[in-house]
Amino acid sequence: MAERVPWQDLVRLSPREALAEIALPLPWLLLAWSLAAQGWSVLALLAVAPFFTSALRLTHDTFHRNLGLTRRAGDLLLFALSLLLGGALHAIECTHLRHHRDSLGADDVEGRMARYGFWAGLVRSPLYPLLIHVETLRRGSARQRRWVRRELFAVALVQALIWSGSDTALQTLSLALLLANALVPMIGIWSVHRDCDSGHARSSRRGWLLRLSFNMLYHDEHHAYPGVPARRLPQLAQRLDARRTHAVADVLDFRLRRPTGTRAAGLLVLTLLLTGCEPRSAAQVQIDACMLVTSAIDTAELPVAIAAPARDTLAGSCLLRSDADAQRHAQLQVHIHTGAAARLHEDSLERTWRITLAEARSTYGSESETLALRRTRAGVAFGFERHGSGQILLQGRGLILEISGRGMERSDAIALAERIWRVLQR
Numbered sequence: 001m002a003e004r005v006p007w008q009d010l011v012r013l014s015p016r017e018a019l020a021e022i023a024l025p026l027p028w029l030l031l032a033w034s035l036a037a038q039g040w041s042v043l044a045l046l047a048v049a050p051f052f053t054s055a056l057r058l059t060h061d062t063f064h065r066n067l068g069l070t071r072r073a074g075d076l077l078l079f080a081l082s083l084l085l086g087g088a089l090h091a092i093e094c095t096h097l098r099h100h101r102d103s104l105g106a107d108d109v110e111g112r113m114a115r116y117g118f119w120a121g122l123v124r125s126p127l128y129p130l131l132i133h134v135e136t137l138r139r140g141s142a143r144q145r146r147w148v149r150r151e152l153f154a155v156a157l158v159q160a161l162i163w164s165g166s167d168t169a170l171q172t173l174s175l176a177l178l179l180a181n182a183l184v185p186m187i188g189i190w191s192v193h194r195d196c197d198s199g200h201a202r203s204s205r206r207g208w209l210l211r212l213s214f215n216m217l218y219h220d221e222h223h224a225y226p227g228v229p230a231r232r233l234p235q236l237a238q239r240l241d242a243r244r245t246h247a248v249a250d251v252l253d254f255r256l257r258r259p260t261g262t263r264a265a266g267l268l269v270l271t272l273l274l275t276g277c278e279p280r281s282a283a284q285v286q287i288d289a290c291m292l293v294t295s296a297i298d299t300a301e302l303p304v305a306i307a308a309p310a311r312d313t314l315a316g317s318c319l320l321r322s323d324a325d326a327q328r329h330a331q332l333q334v335h336i337h338t339g340a341a342a343r344l345h346e347d348s349l350e351r352t353w354r355i356t357l358a359e360a361r362s363t364y365g366s367e368s369e370t371l372a373l374r375r376t377r378a379g380v381a382f383g384f385e386r387h388g389s390g391q392i393l394l395q396g397r398g399l400i401l402e403i404s405g406r407g408m409e410r411s412d413a414i415a416l417a418e419r420i421w422r423v424l425q426r
Contacts, residue, residue: 005239007225010232018067021231025055036169048176055085056184057214057230063093066229079151083158086177087129088151091136094144100226104193109135113185114193121190126182191251192219202249217251337400353395356402360391371414373421384410392417
């Protein structure tokens, strides 16, 4: 179809059209600022949305050299937009052009967002701008890294001036733009690339949505012809639609499942795991196990009577004990280790497993029971003989679950471990 559809006549913009594109975000910026200055914060926040989206359209066309600007002029325009939007746009240029070279491939950092479901993507979305900056500073060209460093310095200086002053209008706009940067990966990446093959994307034919997005949701057309400016994408879409034999995959064609009950608790756990917690010690990152056990599993079904935790959250392990004397009644301690956090390597989690396993064998002896559960690489149970102490270890898919306790039947302890493991794997 690409060979049969004429598109070259859509590429070149006149100087007047290019100037109109450059000026497109300015009226929205002035409107947002004037509303904020009048104290109408809610209306100002609403006006920030079209400013941010139109500025992204301008940024996007600048990435692809679709405005007829020289390279130097394009760099300066991206620098100016960086100050307004609150991020180094040369960093996004680096990962976005790589996204077009290897769309949804192994080297496509930008496109990774499309691999997740809605809720997991929503959690990762605020981290994506940071990830893209780090990626460019690590792997970008020398020219791109220089521009990113300049832009980050200038953005930090502007933000310092805004927040050290007393202009609440500018502070309102700054907060709104930070929120927009946190959410745009869901709209600009996840919505248009989820469930798509390499080189393809979703689009929209809903007039109201296309107007709100300033033509940015003609995304499949853009991937087919990245040299066509956003201003001309409606004409391109008409030509492509005349040759299509199937409907366009719509960006809004998805069902949002409400996370309730155990699903909600599983989402909470995965949220904590996948947001990239900082490691507290080598090869070990632990999450809120109390929240997992008391929220994800009906406490009435637990083999011990669980008292409410002393604190809402415990960073690290969680001690669960009965209301009665803990020295004579059942109690549990749950640890969850994950290799999903940033800067943890696979061998680090393996080393944690070997150390934990060696400690358990040293404490309880070599006699143990092998456990085979779904999505586990290794599982073993120690002790719990005659309501004594014991330990259960499970490993798989970047996780280690460690349960220690006393005063429980072996079968009850194993059933509890299996229940928690299933929740972690949801």
